[in-house]
Amino acid sequence: MSNIILFWYDLPFLIKTFVIVTIFxxxxxxxxxIYSYLExxxxxxxxxxxxxxxxKYVASINTLINAIIEGESCNQNxxxxxxxxxxxxxxxxxxxxxxxxxxxxxxxxxxxxxSYVTRKKLIDYAKEINxxxxxxxxxxxxxxxxxxxxxxxxxxxxxxxxxxxxxxxxRNSKNLYxxxxxxxxxxxxxxxxxxxxxxxxxxxxxxxxxxxxxLGLLKNFEGSVIEWQSESLVRGxxxxxxxxxxxxxxxxxxxxxSFSYDELDRLTSKKEYVDTEYVYFVYLIRYLEKCDNNYKExxxxxxxxxxxxxxxxxxxxxxx
Amino acid sequence: xxxxxxxIFFNNIxxxxxxxxxxFFCVIIIASSIYLSNHKKEDRExxxxxxxxxxxxxxxxxxxxxxxxxxxIVDSVLSLSKLQYEKxxxxxxxxxxxxxxxxxxxxxxDLKESKRLFKKxxxxxxxxxxxxxxxxxxxxxxxxxxxxxKSDALNVGINLSRYPLFIAMDADCVLKPDAIQKLVYPVLxxxxxIAVGGNIKISNNLVIENGEIISQKVPKGFLVIYQIIExxxxxxxxxxxxxxxxxxxxxxxxxxxxxxxxxxxxxxYRTDTIGEDMELVIRLNLDQIEKKREYRIExxxxxYCFTQVPNKFKDFKNQRIRWHIGLIQSxxxxxxxxFNPKYDRVGLLGIVYYTFxxxxxxxxxxxxxxxxxxxxxxxxFNSTMYLFLFISIIIYSFNITLSALxxxxxxxxxxxxxxxxxxxxxxxxxxxxxxxxxxxxxxxxAMIRYKYYKNRWNKIKREKYNAD
Numbered sequence: 060m061s062n063i064i065l066f067w068y069d070l071p072f073l074i075k076t077f078v079i080v081t082i083f084x085x086x087x088x089x090x091x092x093i094y095s096y097l098e099x100x101x102x103x104x105x106x107x108x109x110x111x112x113x114x115k116y117v118a119s120i121n122t123l124i125n126a127i128i129e130g131e132s133c134n135q136n137x138x139x140x141x142x143x144x145x146x147x148x149x150x151x152x153x154x155x156x157x158x159x160x161x162x163x164x165x166x167x168x169x170x171x172x173x174s175y176v177t178r179k180k181l182i183d184y185a186k187e188i189n190x191x192x193x194x195x196x197x198x199x200x201x202x203x204x205x206x207x208x209x210x211x212x213x214x215x216x217x218x219x220x221x222x223x224x225x226x227x228x229x230r231n232s233k234n235l236y237x238x239x240x241x242x243x244x245x246x247x248x249x250x251x252x253x254x255x256x257x258x259x260x261x262x263x264x265x266x267x268x269x270x271x272x273x274l275g276l277l278k279n280f281e282g283s284v285i286e287w288q289s290e291s292l293v294r295g296x297x298x299x300x301x302x303x304x305x306x307x308x309x310x311x312x313x314x315x316x317s318f319s320y321d322e323l324d325r326l327t328s329k330k331e332y333v334d335t336e337y338v339y340f341v342y343l344i345r346y347l348e349k350c351d352n353n354y355k356e357x358x359x360x361x362x363x364x365x366x367x368x369x370x371x372x373x374x375x376x377x378x379x
Numbered sequence: 380x381x382x383x384x385x386x387i388f389f390n391n392i393x394x395x396x397x398x399x400x401x402x403f404f405c406v407i408i409i410a411s412s413i414y415l416s417n418h419k420k421e422d423r424e425x426x427x428x429x430x431x432x433x434x435x436x437x438x439x440x441x442x443x444x445x446x447x448x449x450x451x452i453v454d455s456v457l458s459l460s461k462l463q464y465e466k467x468x469x470x471x472x473x474x475x476x477x478x479x480x481x482x483x484x485x486x487x488x489d490l491k492e493s494k495r496l497f498k499k500x501x502x503x504x505x506x507x508x509x510x511x512x513x514x515x516x517x518x519x520x521x522x523x524x525x526x527x528x529k530s531d532a533l534n535v536g537i538n539l540s541r542y543p544l545f546i547a548m549d550a551d552c553v554l555k556p557d558a559i560q561k562l563v564y565p566v567l568x569x570x571x572x573i574a575v576g577g578n579i580k581i582s583n584n585l586v587i588e589n590g591e592i593i594s595q596k597v598p599k600g601f602l603v604i605y606q607i608i609e610x611x612x613x614x615x616x617x618x619x620x621x622x623x624x625x626x627x628x629x630x631x632x633x634x635x636x637x638x639x640x641x642x643x644x645x646x647x648y649r650t651d652t653i654g655e656d657m658e659l660v661i662r663l664n665l666d667q668i669e670k671k672r673e674y675r676i677e678x679x680x681x682x683y684c685f686t687q688v689p690n691k692f693k694d695f696k697n698q699r700i701r702w703h704i705g706l707i708q709s710x711x712x713x714x715x716x717x718f719n720p721k722y723d724r725v726g727l728l729g730i731v732y733y734t735f736x737x738x739x740x741x742x743x744x745x746x747x748x749x750x751x752x753x754x755x756x757x758x759x760f761n762s763t764m765y766l767f768l769f770i771s772i773i774i775y776s777f778n779i780t781l782s783a784l785x786x787x788x789x790x791x792x793x794x795x796x797x798x799x800x801x802x803x804x805x806x807x808x809x810x811x812x813x814x815x816x817x818x819x820x821x822x823x824x825a826m827i828r829y830k831y832y833k834n835r836w837n838k839i840k841r842e843k844y845n846a847d
Contacts, residue, residue, distance in 0.1 A: 073391055074764055077398050081771050084405035088778050091412045095782075095789040098416075102789075202420075236567040239435045266570060267543050267638065269437045271466060377496045 112150035120158045127184050128162075128177050152193050153200065159185065160212045182214050191215040207240035211247040214281070219248060226257060235261070235268060242276050249281035262298050273302045274309065285310075293318065297335045304342045313350040319343050323359070327368045340371060344378060386759050389750045396743060397768055400736065401775055407620035408782050414623050415615075415680065415786055436563055438466035439636070440540030441548065444532030445471055448550040449478040453487045455550050460515035464559040468518040470536045471550075475526025484521055488512050495520065501534040501647035503527065509539070529632070530648035530655040537639060537647055545642075547656075549633045553582060553685045561682035562636045569675055573638045574663060576630035576678040578614045581607050582685035601806070602695055605814040606688045608780055608807050615783040615790075618678040626729030627676040628664065632656030634684035641667075652712070654705015661713050664725045680790060696821055703738075703825040704832050710734055741822035772811050780807035 067075070159181070166178040185191070190213055198206045207225060210218040222244035229238040238261055245254035254276075262273060277284050284306075292303035292315060300322075307315055323343055326336060347354040356375060363371045441459055445452055452471075459469050473481045484490075493511035504527035512519050524535055533547050544566065546559065558577060566572045583603050586593040621627045630637075632655065642648075645666045648655045660676060667674040689695040710717075710733060717734055719726040735743075754760045781804055825832060 070763065073394055074767060077394055077771075078767060080398060081401060081767075081774075084401060085774060085778065087405055088408055088782055091408060092778075092782055092785045095412065095785040098419075099785075099789045233570050234568045235570065236435065236564070239567075267437055267566060269435075269466070271438070272435050275435070373494075373496055377494045 108150050109153055112148070113154045116151055116154055117158060120155055124159065124162050124181070127180055130180070149197070149200075152197060156190070156194060156197070156209060159190065160209055163212050185213045186215050186217075189215075189217075191218040194218075195221060204236065204240050207237075207244050211240070211244040214247055216248060218244075219250070222248070223253075226253070229257075230260075233264075239272060239276075243279060246276050246280040251280075251282065251284075251287070254280065255287060259299075262302065263296070270302060270305060274305055277302075277306055278309075285312075289314075297333075297339055301335070301339050301342055304339070304346050308342070308346040308349050311350060316347065316351045319347055319351075327363060327366065327371055337370075337374065340374065341378065344375065383757065383759060386750065386754050386757060390754060390759070390761060390764070393747045393750060394764060394768065396747070397772070401771060403732075403736070404775055404779060407616055408779065410620035410623040411616045412782075412786065414619050415790060418680065419790060435567070436465055436560060437544055437566065438468075438542045439464070439559060439563065440536070440542045440545040440639075441467055441469045441559075442533055442536030442540065442545055443469065443471045443548055443550050444474055444529050444536065445476065445480050445550040446474045446526070446529070446532075447476045447478045447480060449476070449480045449483055451551045452480050453483055455553065456484065456488070456514065456519065458553045460517050460519070461556070462554060462559055463556040466517075467559065468520060468541065469514070470520045470522065470539055472522045472524060472532040472536050474524060474528070474532040481521070481523055485510065488514055488519060488521075490519070490521055493520065495539065497539045499538055500643045501538055503534045503538065504531050506535060528650055528653075530650040530652070533655070534647040534650075537642060540639060543639055544636055545639050546634070546636045547632060548635075548684065549686060551582075551687050552633050554634070555683035555685075558634070558682045558684060561679055562634075565675070565677045565679060566636070566638070571673045572675040572677060573641045573667070574627075574630055574660060574676045575636045575682070576618065576627070576676075577634035577636075577682040577684045578678075578680050579610060579631050579633050580614075580683055580685050581610060581688050583687055583690060600690050601813070602692065603688060603690050604803065604806055605810060606695075608803055608810060609814070610688075611783045611787065611803075612779055614678070615680065615786045616779065619680055621729065622677050624724060624728060625675070626664075626724040627678060628661050628725070628729045628733055629657045630660050630676070630678070631684075633686045634682070637663075649712075652705060652708040653701050654707075654709045657705060658709040658712060661709055661716075661725075661730070664729075665713060665716055665722060668722050668725060696824075699818060699821045700825040700828075700832050703822045704829060706733065706738055707826065707829060710738055741819040742826070744819055745823060773808055776810050777804065777808050780804055780810075 070078075163178055163181045163185075166174040166181070191210055194201070194206060194209045194213065195218070201209065203225065207222065210221060222241055225237060225244075226241045228234075229241050238257065242254060242257050242261070245257065258273065258276065261268065277288070288303045288306050291299035292307070295303065304315070304319070323340070326340055326343075329336070344359075360372055360375055363369070363375070443455065443459070448455070456469060456471060471484065473484075490510040490512035493509045495509055495511060504525045507523045507525065510521040510523075512521075520539060522535055522539065524532065536547075537545060544563065546562065548554075562575050562577055565575050581603065586596075618627070618629070635656065637659075641663060642659070645659070645662050649658050649662075652658050663674075664676065689698055710730065713730065716722040716726040716730050718731060722730070751760070751765065784800055784804065
């Protein structure tokens with residue numbers, strides 16, 4: 060031992076520094092390796108526990124769900140057991156929530172009346188057992204996006220405060236992914252004013268976003284947005300018009316055929332254009348192709364050629 | 380100062396340089412671990428478990444420049460068409476191939492000549508013809524053009540693309556089904572994000588059928604295994620650490636996503652360099668700083684892209700020469716930023732690192748060996764010092780590989796084959812003495828023969844995916 064100490068003492072300062080720093084760094088690296096290894100094991104254990112819970116309870120959960128759908132009175136014992144497990148067993152809660160919302164999603168076709176009735180039964184049951192509270196309790200497990208998605212599917216008005224809190228977070232962070240889930244929450248809860256407000260806010264920024272995102276949200280709105288979209292198409296800015304015309308095209312509504320022709324005339328009589336106006340032109344044409352049986356491309360091409368609007372003629376040719 | 384003092388001085392410089400590198404390795408492992416730990420938490424939240432509303436993603440254009448990729452092109456396009464992403468278009472740019480790349484694509488897919496209108500935002504070589512069709516519900520555009528190099532082909536793709544984001548990738552790459560979702564996510568979450576790099580994994584000995592990865596075997600051959608070690612370290616540790624330092628200077632040309640408007644603003648890819656991927660990212664960095672814009676360039680560790688690496692020394696050498704020449708050109712074009720505080724972390728950290736620890740590292744290391752030899756001949760060889768250095772380098776090399784393996788397991792929650800992992804970790808002990816010296820030799824060779832190689836692409840030979 061004394062030899063080692065003497066040996067160390069005799070080493071030049073630079074080498075001593077080198078050794079100390081190296082050992083310290085290696086120690087840190089070792090801690091990181093141990094941490095990542097232990098975390099990996101912990102995550103694996105969590106996944107396994109969830110799998111075990113799933114195997115154990117999924118059949119009885121599905122029985123309960125079917126009973127709700129059929130309108131049968133549940134076995135009182137199994138109902139009691141489920142309620143106790145919902146309070147005590149975290150993995151049961153996770154499996155229950157996942158299975159429950161999966162069944163709600165199965166009945167999400169808004170045009171099918173039977174779907175609507177079935178979905179309503181499930182949503183009413185979820186409200187009865189305050190399922191939203193359990194979802195909020197598990198926010199750290201699910202994460203913020205999943206929590207918002209789950210709350211939007213469960214459609215409990217009591218969870219509105221949580222969605223509003225996240226709207227504020229979105230406006231501070233401009234995280235579009237978060238903004239999307241907040242909008243989805245408002246859409247499925249049918250909060251038109253809040254939905255419109257946020258929808259316009261994001262649409263007007265429109266730096267990087269997708270038309271499909273807005274159309275998907277409109278489709279998911281629990282209620283009618285036709286009046287609002289009609290207003291947007293007639294009086295809104297270009298971004299609003301582009302979304303609205305696509306919305307009515309998807310609906311197959313021919314209420315705006317003459318309006319579209321007027322818009323085409325207005326657009327093609329301008330002297331200068333921005334890129335978005337070409338996009339709007341394309342969607343007007345697509346709308347007319349789908350919703351106007353009397354639409355004739357050749358007539359429009361002749362008119363554009365006469366007015367010297369060759370760029371629009373080229374666009375029409377590339378579309379066909 | 381006599382020769383003895385000079386030798387001792389340079390001995391100390393070597394220790395100091397090595398110490399800096401070792402401390403830096405430690406710092407990047409810490410930085411990458413912190414980043415990955417936070418990312419892991421997000422990752423468990425992302426990929427929403429219940430809601431399948433895929434409209435929330437932004438449509439992307441996938442640009443695939445192809446030159447003599449006849450062996451793999453059809454598999455590649457099929458694989459792309461099956462990706463789990465709602466809306467994207469594939470733009471395949473045939474850059475004047477001399478083989479049957481174009482013929483294979485035209486015969487396999489149902490394509491017709493197109494009158495697609497586009498804005499020539501970036502000047503490019505002549506386009507001969509554009510074809511359009513559909514594959515698995517996604518638009519496929521095939522452009523046949525005069526040969527102009529990868530940069531020119533990508534610029535053509537940018538001009539033709541209709542979506543706000545584009546992905547530049549190599550024709551021989553195969554993506555994991557959720558790769559695009561993972562790559563787009565940082566752009567959705569932070570609107571300042573202008574570019575995202577993927578995680579490149581090695582596809583040698585990958586079994587692929589109808590564009591889907593069936594299985595992966597551990598490849599044989601030291602060269603490929605050392606490249607696996609290298610890629611793992613780079614993509615799990617080094618590139619991720621640069622995310623933390625906000626000084627990402629490279630996004631792999633094999634798989635990277637960019638905001639189209641920002642790339643057009645800087646003039647697209649430069650056609651007078653063979654390191655177009657790194658050069659563009661440096662230029663984007665500097666441009667955003669000059670315009671005083673807040674921006675982010677990230678590397679996304681779980682957006683997986685599988686690519687072939689050379690398994691023959693000649694191909695490996697050509698590839699590494701090209702990379703090093705590309706590095707020289709990129710640093711040279713933007714040398715004004717080195718140590719320039721105007722360019723913030725990029726100038727004071729990122730570009731300094733790439734200059735002194737990547738560009739000149741081979742020269743410094745070889746110089747170090749020369750000093751050691753002189754010290755030996757002069758009887759000034761400090762065996763204690765070099766023993767410590769030697770042991771430290773081996774231990775560090777081993778630990779970096781082990782850390783990369785642990786972090787990969789942590790991120791993917793997937794156990795890799797124990798024997799394969801042991802093979803990789805044990806071989807990493809010899810990495811500083813075998814593989815690193817091989818790379819040093821190639822880098823110095825590239826620097827000496829810079830003028831000869833500066834415009835040569837030197838393609839590596841592609842193999843079909845299910846080759847043993």
